[in-house]
Amino acid sequence: MSDVKLVVQRFDPFRDAKPRMMEYAVPKREGMTVLDALLYARDYLDHSIALRFSCRQASCGSCGMKINGRPRLACYTPVAELGGERVVAQPMDNFAIIKDLVTDLESFFGKHRKVMPYLMRVDFEEMEKPTAEYMMKPEELEKVLQFTYCIKCGLCTSSCPTVATDSKFPGPQALAQAYRYTMDPRDEGGEKRLALLDEAHGVWRCHFAGSCSYVCPKGVDPALGIQLLKRHVMSGKAPRGEGEGAKVWSAPAPQQKQ
Amino acid sequence: MKESRLMLIQYGTAVAAVALVSVHLVMQGVIVPYATAISFSNILSIYRNGFYAIFLEAMLVVVLVHGFNGVRIILHELRQTKPWTTWVDAGTVLAIVVTVAYGTRTVILAVFGGVSA
Numbered sequence: 001m002s003d004v005k006l007v008v009q010r011f012d013p014f015r016d017a018k019p020r021m022m023e024y025a026v027p028k029r030e031g032m033t034v035l036d037a038l039l040y041a042r043d044y045l046d047h048s049i050a051l052r053f054s055c056r057q058a059s060c061g062s063c064g065m066k067i068n069g070r071p072r073l074a075c076y077t078p079v080a081e082l083g084g085e086r087v088v089a090q091p092m093d094n095f096a097i098i099k100d101l102v103t104d105l106e107s108f109f110g111k112h113r114k115v116m117p118y119l120m121r122v123d124f125e126e127m128e129k130p131t132a133e134y135m136m137k138p139e140e141l142e143k144v145l146q147f148t149y150c151i152k153c154g155l156c157t158s159s160c161p162t163v164a165t166d167s168k169f170p171g172p173q174a175l176a177q178a179y180r181y182t183m184d185p186r187d188e189g190g191e192k193r194l195a196l197l198d199e200a201h202g203v204w205r206c207h208f209a210g211s212c213s214y215v216c217p218k219g220v221d222p223a224l225g226i227q228l229l230k231r232h233v234m235s236g237k238a239p240r241g242e243g244e245g246a247k248v249w250s251a252p253a254p255q256q257k258q
Numbered sequence: 259m260k261e262s263r264l265m266l267i268q269y270g271t272a273v274a275a276v277a278l279v280s281v282h283l284v285m286q287g288v289i290v291p292y293a294t295a296i297s298f299s300n301i302l303s304i305y306r307n308g309f310y311a312i313f314l315e316a317m318l319v320v321v322l323v324h325g326f327n328g329v330r331i332i333l334h335e336l337r338q339t340k341p342w343t344t345w346v347d348a349g350t351v352l353a354i355v356v357t358v359a360y361g362t363r364t365v366i367l368a369v370f371g372g373v374s375a
Contacts, residue, residue: 166335198262234262
């Protein structure tokens, strides 16, 4: 089988003035992904290539990078799918480079934490020790289900034109998660979340370019979530307002087996 | 003012601007032939029509508020420091007030005879 030309962007901010491209010839094999090609290059051709990966099955979101100019997961991109004999791997845009293909996700996760991506209840005691099982109706689950598939890979954020210019903009991932938890009928902290996003660098800076939805490897549509979130930010009301916990459809907690 | 209120104004003025400018173009390009519409005497008669003077003033306010608020949004994305945000917001309000005042002055002068054909 022929070789695939793997071009990797190399950059060490402590040593290099600017990034450089290095080419490796990797033997093609059937079903080879870009991650496989990168690991071959690192294991047999150049041990100094830095890349981040873990699950190899598009579950962990670690191997996000720009492949042939488009943000993708390296483990989820077959080399054959890229057409030509040349594969160009670069770090994701909109993130600082730690080394080569490894980017700094500190601010990305910071923004994710800032939107409080967890269920909040007014009654703290009840939240800690629930007296019943809080359930969702199937139609309520349907509204948020796709957003729960987010693996926090950062591809949406790397493709967002607003993130590229506005460092305070939360980005599509954080905003989609804000929508996901605000729409959850078990949550009572929606209004806090909405108030947080109603500022000069908040949800309104999304101009609906839609690139986040285009690149998401899990089929999530963050752009849709953001537009729906805007409606709630405008009214300032979450579907389940604070103190309206009684609206939550609950069923008695199942008896524990002795 | 909350950003959501400002965006509501932005969307409202966008819709209003499309409606007002459309009516204006139909009135001054279709109903009145364009060559006649841009003659000085016709423009003066438009100003002196009370209804149309109010219409022009409304168009002035709507377009300027929408335009300057749009520039404010772009400038906010340019830099993200607190002083920059404050100066951009203050500058936007000032620009709207000054330009609306200057445009209103023109309307008032034309309506009350400060300008003659």
